[in-house]
Amino acid sequence: MDNSQVISGIGFVKKKFLLLLPIFFGILQSQTVKFDNPILDLGSVKSNTKVKGVYKVTNQGKSYLQISELRPSCGCTSTVLGQWALQPQESSLIEVTLDTTGLKGDVTKSIQVVTNDPQNPTPLLTLKAKVIPDLDISQEAVFWINLSAQPLAQTIIRFRSNLGQQVDINAVDTGSSPWIKTSTRIEGKDALLVIDGNAQKINSKKRYGIDIINVDIIGAHKMRIPIKIIWELD
Known part of the structure; x- marks a missing residue:
């Protein structure tokens, strides 16, 4: 292999590295969604009642975090988000309500959170409870x-x-x-x-x-x- 081939190879690697740099730094500078408690256990609850719980969500990135949608897996679960757009290091609360009517025993539900986090666009929250029937x-x-x-x-x-x-x-x-x-x-x-x-x-x-x-x-x-x-x- 002559010197021209070596120089050409080094140039190709360097060019590829330079092309990847904006992507790498973009990830470092981007928004990052973080939940303090992605799995929330409500414990033992009575049937035919509505039980509330709270998730804390934080933007740990360097750009604003946009939450565009909350998708509960069941009509028995409803959600309220305090703030849909979060600045870096800002937090908000997701309040969830579980309607236990018609449920009994160990129950597991999920909530899909739609965000603009490039690394984790649709994180999943889990809600658990043990419903004691009347x-x-x-x-x-x-x-x-x-x-x-x-x-x-x-x-x-x-x-x-x-x-x-x-x-x-x-x-x-x-x-x-x-x-x-x-x-x-x-x-x-x-x-x-x-x-x-x-x-x-x-x-x-x-x-x-x-x-x-x-x-x-x-x-x-x-x-x-x-x-x-x-x-x-x-």
């Missing part, structure tokens, strides 16, 4: 098997308020299942549903099936609870 049901499905050998079956389901209130069963609809009978009773503040089945009265040629009974509950809220009866004769 009503605790001992079981929502009943399994009766081998009814040919043992045609008479019984299951007792307990309904208990997690708010410490009295629970009453207002009505039970067994639909088109004449082989299923129900009765109710009160035990302390709990309501008990007694479900009796007589497989000899099943009006079907099927050997298995699913019947649904609907239980109307009066407690902290009026609600209708579907209970599945999953059965098989053999």
Whole structure:
């Protein structure tokens, strides 16, 4: 390799380096989005309530940070941003509200933040909570098997308020299942549903099936609870 080739190679590398310098310094000078708590855990919360939490967002870059949109993953989550444009080192708060109506158990939602940060244009925030339902049901499905050998079956389901209130069963609809009978009773503040089945009265040629009974509950809220009866004769 002669000297001209070496000089040409060095010139190419130098030219490429000079072309990349503006990009490199542009990144150093650009806006940078930073969240103090990208994962927010609200802990245990009650159902049918609205719970609030806060994320802190900071512009750690050297140019202004523009937040153009907040995109919650669910209609149960709403957001309010205090300030959409942040100067360098300036902070703002994102207030999030989780509506727990219809939710229960461990819940995880997300919020996508749309920014002009070239390195992180759409950061994702995570919202967690454990939703405690107003009503605790001992079981929502009943399994009766081998009814040919043992045609008479019984299951007792307990309904208990997690708010410490009295629970009453207002009505039970067994639909088109004449082989299923129900009765109710009160035990302390709990309501008990007694479900009796007589497989000899099943009006079907099927050997298995699913019947649904609907239980109307009066407690902290009026609600209708579907209970599945999953059965098989053999």
